[in-house]
Structure formats: C-alpha cells, structure tokens
Amino acid sequence: MPRRRPARRIAILTAGGDCPGLNAVIRAAARTAWAAHGWEVFGVRNGAEGLLEPRGRGLRRLAPRDVAGILPRGGTILGASNRCDLYAVPDARGRPRDRSGAALALLRRRGIDALVVVGGDGSMRMAERLFRQGLAVVGVPKTIDNDVWGTDRTFGFDTAVEIVTQAIDRLYTTAESHHRVMLVEVMGRHSGFIALHAGLAGGAEVILLPEIPFDPRRIAAKVEARARRGRNYSIVVVAEGARAAGGHLVFREGDGGDELHSRLGGVSAEVADALRALTRLEVRHIVLGHVQRGGTPTAYDRMLASWMGQHAVSMLARDEGGAMVALHGTELRSVPLEAVVQGVRRVEVDGALVRAARQIGVSFAAADGGDDPPGPPGKPTR
Numbered sequence: 001m002p003r004r005r006p007a008r009r010i011a012i013l014t015a016g017g018d019c020p021g022l023n024a025v026i027r028a029a030a031r032t033a034w035a036a037h038g039w040e041v042f043g044v045r046n047g048a049e050g051l052l053e054p055r056g057r058g059l060r061r062l063a064p065r066d067v068a069g070i071l072p073r074g075g076t077i078l079g080a081s082n083r084c085d086l087y088a089v090p091d092a093r094g095r096p097r098d099r100s101g102a103a104l105a106l107l108r109r110r111g112i113d114a115l116v117v118v119g120g121d122g123s124m125r126m127a128e129r130l131f132r133q134g135l136a137v138v139g140v141p142k143t144i145d146n147d148v149w150g151t152d153r154t155f156g157f158d159t160a161v162e163i164v165t166q167a168i169d170r171l172y173t174t175a176e177s178h179h180r181v182m183l184v185e186v187m188g189r190h191s192g193f194i195a196l197h198a199g200l201a202g203g204a205e206v207i208l209l210p211e212i213p214f215d216p217r218r219i220a221a222k223v224e225a226r227a228r229r230g231r232n233y234s235i236v237v238v239a240e241g242a243r244a245a246g247g248h249l250v251f252r253e254g255d256g257g258d259e260l261h262s263r264l265g266g267v268s269a270e271v272a273d274a275l276r277a278l279t280r281l282e283v284r285h286i287v288l289g290h291v292q293r294g295g296t297p298t299a300y301d302r303m304l305a306s307w308m309g310q311h312a313v314s315m316l317a318r319d320e321g322g323a324m325v326a327l328h329g330t331e332l333r334s335v336p337l338e339a340v341v342q343g344v345r346r347v348e349v350d351g352a353l354v355r356a357a358r359q360i361g362v363s364f365a366a367a368d369g370g371d372d373p374p375g376p377p378g379k380p381t382r
C-alpha cells in the first residue's frame with residue numbers, strides 16, 4: 001500500500017491593524033483550503049508577533065467550528081497587532097533585530113509551507129521579504145484606507161465610508177439646529193479616499209484631502225458664502241493626513257519618523273481654531289477615530305473579502321506565490337508583491353471623482369486656487 005502523503009499545511013496571518021472583513025477572509029480561505037484542496041489550515045495569533053511566540057504558541061490549527069458564524073463579525077478571530085515588523089523587532093535594549101529567520105524556522109518545523117498574509121502596505125512589504133526568503137506567500141489587501149497600491153479596492157473601505165457617511169448625516173441635523181460649522185476628522189493616513197468618498201456621499205461642503213494642501217481662508221470663504229445664502233451651517237470633512245499649504249502633519253503619537261509608532265490625528269482641532277479666527281460662525285470638531293474600523297462589515301466588504309480569501313488559496317494551489325490578490329474593475333487578478341511595495345495609492349487630484357465633486361460645488365479649499373468655482377447663488381450643495 002503506498003503511504004498517503006501528508007496534507008499540505010498553510011497558515012493565515014492577519015497583519016497590521018484590524019479591519020471589517022478580516023473574518024470573512026479567514027473563513028473563505030480556510031473553507032477553500034479544506035474543501036477544494038484537502039489542506040490543513042493554521043491561524044497566526046495576534047499578527048506577525050504570533051510567529052515569534054515561544055514553542056509555537058502563536059500558531060493555532062483551525063477547524064470548521066472556528067470559522068462558523070464569523071462572517072458578519074468585525075475585527076479578527078486571530079487577534080491583531082500593528083506594532084510588529086519581523087525585520088525590525090526591538091531587542092531587550094530596544095535595538096531593531098531581524099527575526100524573520102525565527103519565524104520561518106517555526107513554520108518549517110510545523111510543516112507549513114505557505115502563508116496568506118492579509119494586510120496593508122506595511123504588511124505587504126513584510127510578505128514580499130518573506131517570499132524572497134523562500135516562503136510561498138500570497139497577500140490579500142486589507143485596510144479601511146484603500147491605499148494599497150495595485151488594487152482598485154481593499155476590503156474594509158466600503159464599511160468605513162458607510163460609517164462616516166452615517167455620521168455626517170447625523171451631524172447635519174445638529175449643525176443645522178445650532179447654526180454651526182462641524183468639522184469631521186476621518187482616518188485614511190496619507191490617502192484621502194475615505195474623506196473623498198464619504199464627503200461626497202454625505203454632501204459635505206468642504207473636503208480636506210492629504211493630496212491637496214489647503215488654505216483655511218478658502219474654507220472660511222466657502223462657509224461664509226453659504227451662510228450669506230441663508231445656510232449658516234456646514235460640514236467640513238477633514239482627512240487626518242490633510243495639511244495646510246506650508247503647514248505640518250498633525251500626529252497624536254510620534255512624529256512620522258518611525259512609521260510603525262506614529263499615529264496621525266488632531267488636524268481638525270487646528271482647522272477649527274483657524275476658522276474661529278477667520279469667521280464669526282460657531283465651530284465644533286469631532287474625531288471619528290476607531291469607530292470607523294469597528295463593527296460588522298457591509299455586504300460589499302463581506303463579498304469582496306470572501307472572494308479575495310478564496311482567490312488567495314487558489315493562487316497558492318497554482319503555485320502563484322509572491323503575489324497579491326487585486327481587484328481590477330470587476331475581476332480579481334494577481335499583482336507581484338515587488339510591484340505592490342513600490343508605493344501607496346493616493347487620490348488623483350485631477351481624477352474624475354475630484355472633478356465631479358468640484359462641479360457639484362464641493363470645495364477642497366485648495367491653496368493653489370485650483371478649485372472653488374463659486375457655487376450658484378441660492379443653491380447650497382446639500
């Protein structure tokens with residue numbers, strides 16, 4: 001009797017911060033691996049850190065019951081950490097050390113020869129290096145920011161846009177009652193996709209993007225002009241990575257030098273102060289923060305995450321390691337990781353959506369005066 005070959009073993013790593021749809025990827029990837037290929041599936045606990053846990057405690061064999069009922073749940077059943085880069089793990093004295101060898105050795109000892117890395121741009125950089133060291137790695141692009149290069153969409157983005165849009169809808173009623181300008185600060189790091197899409201969906205008067213340096217005087221002019229037309233309330237969506245021309249990025253942690261330990265946040269407070277000085281209108285700001293990443297994913301994100309999870313495992317089965325699943329139009333393709341890591345995706349400042357928003361009457365308060373055709377009198381944007 002010929003001896004049965006042991007089943008192939010793969011692992012799933014949810015790297016970086018969490019994001020709605022992660023559980024859908026885990027479920028779809030695991031179910032595809034079991035049903036279509038007869039493989040065994042392991043989950044890595046708490047992001048890349050799990051690969052460095054003593055005695056392999058960060059690896060957990062997944063069974064069908066582990067993924068039952070997780071499709072609509074936000075977060076990740078595996079746990080997350082966005083503070084671990086296997087190539088720069090601080091030692092006892094805080095010096096960065098390359099620990100990738102230990103991670104690869106653990107996977108080898110467990111007979112795991114392939115890894116699905118679900119993550120953002122930083123995680124894709126790590127995935128690409130692991131691939132160059134000989135591991136079969138497939139990436140799945142995840143982030144509410146939608147800033148991963150090479151794909152039209154990341155899952156999680158749709159959910160974040162929905163949450164921000166609902167927040168804008170709620171803020172309008174209180175802004176109108178109190179005749180206030182409300183600034184809504186949203187996430188997205190150095191890309192303005194969340195701000196642009198939710199600002200447009202919510203009918204914001206002004207959207208401040210990282211890609212378009214702004215002039216506070218233009219925001220003031222816009223909301224004042226609107227007030228003169230009888231609409232003495234306005235919504236201004238502020239991307240956390242937006243900055244005034246000649247100004248600085250605002251961080252709530254770090255200063256941007258160390259990407260892993262810097263956190264943007266707080267720019268809306270500065271814009272609010274500037275507006276108070278420039279207008280007679282009452283101004284409030286709110287920072288939506290992590291609420292944008294929490295809770296159940298939208299139907300679209302569940303669908304996209306499930307499809308991408310299935311596709312990632314099919315890529316491994318076809319020996320297409322070293323690549324990331326990417327949505328191009330209405331199809332999933334694979335894009336080489338070495339291309340993905342070249343940069344991040346940003347809003348095109350002359351792109352169709354920005355041009356459309358301008359024609360609708362949205363101001364980006366562009367310091368270079370690139371926008372702001374004066375809105376038709378008596379016709380506010382919302």
Ligand code: F6P
Pocket residue numbers: 017082120143144145187188189240263264293
């Ligand atoms: O990349 C996703 C993201 O939510 C960014 O939009 C945001 O700047 C960052 O993560 C926040 O990170 P943390 O969860 O560490 O505060």
